[in-house]
Amino acid sequence: MDTELVLFIPAAQTAALYPFLEQAAEGRAELLRDKPVPCLPLAALRCLSISMHGSHEHVRLPLVYPFVRTDSFNFEPPERAAHELAGPDWLVLGGNGEDLLAFVAEALTARLKDGGQPTLRVVPYASLSGPLPQEARPEDTPFLFRKSGKNFNQPTWAKCVDQLLTLPEERWPEVGISNTADLVHVFDEALARLAPKKPRLILDLGCGLGQIARTLAQRFPGALVVGVDASSEAIAVARQAFQLPNLRYGVVDFSRPLDFAKGSVDLIVSTNALPYAQDQLGSARELFGLLSPQGLLLNHCRAEESHLFWDFPKSLALPSNTQIFLSDWVSAARESGRNTEVLSVPLGMAALYFLPNQARPFSEPLNAFADTRRHDGPGAYAPWVSHVLLAHSAQARPAAEAALPLASNHLARLGPVLGAVVAAPREIQEAAILAWICNARMLGLLPEALEFFEAVLPDSAPVLRPVLGASLAAGD
Ligand SMILES: C[S@@+](CC[C@H](N)C(=O)[O-])C[C@H]1O[C@@H](n2cnc3c(N)ncnc32)[C@H](O)[C@@H]1O
Incomplete structure (x- = not known):
C-alpha cells in the first residue's frame, strides 16, 4: 500500500x-519537501473524524x-494506533x-510492515486560517473512541477492605479512601422536590461501600433500596457494614442490562459512577426505561463540559x-419524556486537580472565585464547576435551552465555555x-498554540488576544 504522510x-x-x-524518513520513506505555503486553510486538511462509542x-x-x-487514545486493538x-x-x-x-517513525514503520512504500511530504506553513468544518468528509480517517x-x-x-471493616466510619477518610463519603446531601433538595413521595424501589448504581444506599434505606423505610456495584470487594464490605431490613446489595456491572422490570424503579441515584458506563446513550436509555412514569434519576458526577x-x-x-457529556443524558431523558435540571455541585470546584504544577499561581484566584460562589446545595450550572447533578424527571423544570450545551459536536462546546470566561471578572479571565x-507551554507551544486556537475557534480571538497579547508582549 502506497501512502503519503x-x-x-x-x-x-x-x-x-x-x-x-x-532521520524519521531514513530507510523508511521517500522524503519530499514542498515550498512554504503562506497561509494554510484548516478546511483543506484531511482529518481524524473522532466519534465517541455510545455517545452523540x-x-x-x-x-x-x-x-x-497516541498514548492518550484508547485504540482497540492497541496495535491499530500507528496504522x-x-x-x-x-x-x-x-x-x-x-x-x-519517534511519532513519525512509528507511523512510517507501520506502513512499511504492510509492504507499503511510504512518502513523507513536509509542507512548511507561515500561518493558519479557519474555520475547521465539522461535517465528516469521505477523505477523513474515522476513529471510534472507546472508554x-x-x-x-x-x-x-x-x-482498603481490612481497614474499612475494622475502623469506625468517621475515621475512614484518614486511611486515604476518597470514595467513601456519604454524599447524600448533594441529592437532598432534588429528592425533597422531585422524588415520588412513597417510593417502592430505589437503586444506587455504583454504590461503592454503600453509605448512600444505607442513608436512603433509613429515610425511606417503606422502600426496598438496592445498592449495586461491579466491585465484589466493595459489596462484601457494604453487606457487612450496613444491615437494614429494606436494604440489599448486589455485584452488578451496570454496563450490561439490569435485571429489574421496566417502569418498576421510582428512584435511581448514582454518585461518581455512571461515567464508567461504556455505552452512555445505551445506559441512559436503559435506566430511563426502568424508571416509573413519575420516577427520578439523580446523577452526580464530573462533566466533559467542565473538563474543556x-x-x-x-x-x-x-x-x-471519567466524565459524561451532558447532551447525551439530556437527549436520552427527552426521548423518554423527562426534563433535565443541570445543576453545579459546589464540592466540584478544585482548579488544582485539573491544572499542572506550573499553573498553581493561577489556580489560587480560580479557587478563590469558586469559594465566593459556594452555596449549601447544588446551584445554577456553570461550565467551570467540575461536578454536576443531573435531575431527570417528568416533574423537573425544563432548563432554559441556552443553559444546556446541546450541540453534539465536542468542539462546538468551547463556545459556551469561552462565553462563560468572558462573563467572569477580568482577573478570572x-x-x-x-x-x-x-498547559500549552508544557507542550512547548507558545505562541503557535494561540494561532491554532484562533484558527479553530475564531470566536476565541477577542477573549484570548487581550490577555495572551499582553503576556506575549511581556516576553512571558
Ligand atoms: C468513584 S466510586 C463512587 C462510589 C460511591 N458511589 C460513592 O460515591 O462513594 C465509582 C464506583 O463505580 C463502580 N463501578 C465502576 N464501573 C462500574 C460498572 N461497570 N458497573 C457497576 N459499578 C461500577 C466502582 O466499583 C466504584 O465503586
Whole structure:
C-alpha cells in the first residue's frame, strides 16, 4: 500500500524540525519537501473524524501534534494506533523534535510492515486560517473512541477492605479512601422536590461501600433500596457494614442490562459512577426505561463540559474516561419524556486537580472565585464547576435551552465555555487563560498554540488576544 504522510510544520521552525524528520524518513520513506505555503486553510486538511462509542458527540480534527498523542487514545486493538496515523494530515504546531521523530517513525514503520512504500511530504506553513468544518468528509480517517472498561476503583477497594471493616466510619477518610463519603446531601433538595413521595424501589448504581444506599434505606423505610456495584470487594464490605431490613446489595456491572422490570424503579441515584458506563446513550436509555412514569434519576458526577474549561487545549481532541457529556443524558431523558435540571455541585470546584504544577499561581484566584460562589446545595450550572447533578424527571423544570450545551459536536462546546470566561471578572479571565497557556507551554507551544486556537475557534480571538497579547508582549 502506497501512502503519503503529509506533515505541515511551522515555517519559522523548519530549520529546527526538518533534521528530525530526515532521520524519521531514513530507510523508511521517500522524503519530499514542498515550498512554504503562506497561509494554510484548516478546511483543506484531511482529518481524524473522532466519534465517541455510545455517545452523540464527535469532533473532527487533523492530527494536531502534540495535542493528539497516541498514548492518550484508547485504540482497540492497541496495535491499530500507528496504522491510523498515516490517514489524516498532520498539523505540527511545534514542540519537541525528538518526540516528533519517534511519532513519525512509528507511523512510517507501520506502513512499511504492510509492504507499503511510504512518502513523507513536509509542507512548511507561515500561518493558519479557519474555520475547521465539522461535517465528516469521505477523505477523513474515522476513529471510534472507546472508554476503557477497566474499573479504576477496584485496586483501591481491595487494598482498603481490612481497614474499612475494622475502623469506625468517621475515621475512614484518614486511611486515604476518597470514595467513601456519604454524599447524600448533594441529592437532598432534588429528592425533597422531585422524588415520588412513597417510593417502592430505589437503586444506587455504583454504590461503592454503600453509605448512600444505607442513608436512603433509613429515610425511606417503606422502600426496598438496592445498592449495586461491579466491585465484589466493595459489596462484601457494604453487606457487612450496613444491615437494614429494606436494604440489599448486589455485584452488578451496570454496563450490561439490569435485571429489574421496566417502569418498576421510582428512584435511581448514582454518585461518581455512571461515567464508567461504556455505552452512555445505551445506559441512559436503559435506566430511563426502568424508571416509573413519575420516577427520578439523580446523577452526580464530573462533566466533559467542565473538563474543556480546565484541561484546555488538550481536551480539544479527546474525551476522558471519567466524565459524561451532558447532551447525551439530556437527549436520552427527552426521548423518554423527562426534563433535565443541570445543576453545579459546589464540592466540584478544585482548579488544582485539573491544572499542572506550573499553573498553581493561577489556580489560587480560580479557587478563590469558586469559594465566593459556594452555596449549601447544588446551584445554577456553570461550565467551570467540575461536578454536576443531573435531575431527570417528568416533574423537573425544563432548563432554559441556552443553559444546556446541546450541540453534539465536542468542539462546538468551547463556545459556551469561552462565553462563560468572558462573563467572569477580568482577573478570572486572565487566570483561566494563563492556566491554559501553562498547559500549552508544557507542550512547548507558545505562541503557535494561540494561532491554532484562533484558527479553530475564531470566536476565541477577542477573549484570548487581550490577555495572551499582553503576556506575549511581556516576553512571558
Ligand atoms: C468513584 S466510586 C463512587 C462510589 C460511591 N458511589 C460513592 O460515591 O462513594 C465509582 C464506583 O463505580 C463502580 N463501578 C465502576 N464501573 C462500574 C460498572 N461497570 N458497573 C457497576 N459499578 C461500577 C466502582 O466499583 C466504584 O465503586
